[in-house]
Amino acid sequence: MPRIQLENLTKKYGNVEVLHGIELDMEDAEFTVLVGPSGCGKSTTLRMLAGLESVSSGEIYMDGKPVSHLEPKERDLAMVFQDYALYPHMNVARNMSFALRLAKRPQKEIDAKVLEVATMLGLEDYLARKPAELSGGQRQRVAMGRALTRDSGTFLFDEPLSNLDAKLRGQMRAELAVMRQRVRKNMVYVTHDQIEAMTLADRIVVMHSGEIQQQGTPEHLFKHPVNKFVAGFLGSPPMNFLDVELHYRDNQVFANGKGFSLRIDADLAARAVKQSQRHCTLGIRPSDLDFDANAGNNAALDLKVSVSEYIGSQSVLICECGEATVTVEVKSETPIALGEVLRFAVRSDAIHLFDSETSTAI
Amino acid sequence: MAPAAIIMLIALFYPLVYMVYGSFRDWDPSQRLSETDFVGLANYVKLLSDEAFIESLTVTLTFAFVVVFFEMLIGVGLALLLDRNLRGMSLLRTLFILPMMIAPVVVGLMWRFMYHQTDGIFNRWLTDLGLDRVDWLGQHALTSVIIADIWQWTPFIFILSLAALQSLPRSALEAARIDGATGWQQIIHIKLPLMAPVLIVTMLLRLIDAFKVLEVILVMTEGGPGLSTEILALRIARTAQEFRELGEAAAMSNYLLLLLMVLTLAMFGFTRWQEARAQKLKMLQREEEG
Ligand SMILES: Nc1ncnc2c1ncn2[C@@H]1O[C@H](COP(=O)(O)OP(=O)(O)OP(=O)(O)O)[C@@H](O)[C@H]1O
Ligand SMILES: [Mg+2]
Secondary structure (H helix, E strand, C coil), X not given: CCCEEEEEEEEEECCEEEEEXXXXXXXXXXXXXXXXXXXXXXXXXXXXXXXXXXXXXXXXXXXXXXXXXXXXXHHCEEEEXXXXXXXXXXXXXXXXXXXXXXXCCCHHHHHHHHHHHHHHHCCHHHCCCCHHHCCHHHHHHHHHHHHHCCCCCEEEEECCCCCCCHXXXXXXXXXXHHHHHHXXXXXXXXXXXXXXXXXXXXXXXXXXXXXXXXXXXXXXXXXXXXXXXXXXXXXXXXXXXXXXEEEEECCEEEEEECCEEEEECHHHHHHHHHCCCCEEEEEECHHHEEECCCCCHHHEEEEEEEEEEECCCEEEEEEEECCEEEEEEEECCCCCCCCCEEXXXXXXXXXXXXXXXXXXXX | CHHHHHHHHHHHHHHHHHHHHHCCXXXXXXXXXXXXXXXXXXXXXXXXXXXHHHHHHHHHHHHHHHHHHHHHHHHHHHHHHHCCCCCCHXXXXXXXXXXXXXXXXXXXXXXXXXXXXXXXXXXXHHHXXXXXCXXXXXXXXXXXXXXXXXXXXXXXXXXXXXXXXXCCCHHHHHHHHHCCCCXXXXXXXXXXXXXXXXXXXXXXXXXXXXHCCCHHHHHHCCCCCCCCCCCHHHHHHHHHHCCCCHHHHHHHHHHHHHHHHHHHHHHHHHHHHHHHHHHHHHHHHHHHHC
């Protein structure tokens, strides 16, 4: 519910600074997803928000009020821990109802709520079991259930679905998406899963070594990454990067690499000219390459297919392009023979260019 | 291996068998055991109506349960208070366990001086404050020896509780904080239940030890005044040496032994029960995965 602001938040463990000035504004009832490689500080950020870690400098505001000195229970939040953090001596039902029991809610209400959440999570047959008697995925669902029985203003999720099988994960994702529509809560969600991040988020925040790289809607980040890191991090399979040299000819800009020369769209070309770029990195997503033998010379890559990974209706081809490796996503029925050199059309509006020194987008 | 085992068995059980055998006989220290008369359960029956023995048994039980109760209360309480990472905490913890390292006889002597009617520190304080002196080792002898024992053995409980506390899953406590538990509620609902297995074993160990206490009381009061602090161990020694009733003394020791055995069995039973439970959990889990 509250509007949450992180202002120049830093975290130090001893002399090591692991978060360097996090600036983040989360609107009322917004679903924020934190993504980033392992160890980049996602859990730390979440735990500071929860009040489990002290703030080294900077401030956290909820609805404009500074809260960094408040105890977790005064911040009105529920949390799913990365390591579940279940109470080992309580059975599933008591784990899930602990907060409600502390709040002295009527027993009837507690029972009803626990049953409702347990049913949603497929845990109704396990209510009497202790955490040690559950599988990893079941434990994770209990952790999730413990948060969902709460009626807090803010929900913090630290990789809450990481241990579930694909089908269950899909179901839970859908449940979360429904819940997100139905209840007006603030949710902050950490995940490694691209699909979760893309489907659930109102706002994705990409972090790297304790810093926010970029934040915005999933679509914005996917289409307009500010740097090579964000571009490579979002999207699966990840974006291809090729070293190119820009050539200016007949008022047009061409990106030349080993064995290819691609024409750059006017807008992007203008920006490149303005920055007088010469050496840079060209980025193209695997899904923006189409098998097309008749594509023009300046809008295609000739790739030698070395591996084909079948993943159902789509196949991922791993190809050679000079010394670089390029992955391509094609429909599985595309007739492909390994070892062949094939021509793939490049959608010109899907080309990204990055400064080869600073990695920022051009 | 076999000879070693036999020697061990003899070394362990000979005194025990000797004592049990002796307890069925009318036995004066001047006699050899073979010269004594068999009296069946007479020694045991006689003890049951022996007021001095009953008194001594009551003193022992009172002493043991009272000291263990307070030691648990203070030891666990201190552990809960000092379970935090503040500067100087490790020094404080080391200081707390000093009493345990002092030889019991020395502890007894120390407290005897402190309880001294005129020169003891307690009574001097009391007179300085203008209050009446307390007859520590006379009228209040049992309370006084209980206090001394609590002073000596609380650190034992403290150390074990602290170790138990520090091995609790941190994340469960964090979850409790998020769930809105106050400090007290964390103790009642999370910390104590999770510490319970260690606490129960610690308590039984202390109880067994408290039944056998001897030195401190011997030095402080020698069991007096009257029978007020005559714990079983002392009573047994006196029965054997002063009253020259070896058979009776042996029967008394057997009563004590029986009591300790029940407690020990309770402890083993408890750990066994726990292991069985853990085993069952594992089996259940394997079934699930299989
Ligand atoms: N208690 C601690 N003491 C010292 N360093 C810590 C501590 N906790 C975390 N760190 C460091 O802080 C950094 C961020 O950790 P954090 O747990 O936030 O990563 P994360 O983004 O959640 O990673 P993952 O995706 O693997 O969960 C890491 O480099 C980690 O080593
Ligand atoms: Mg983490």
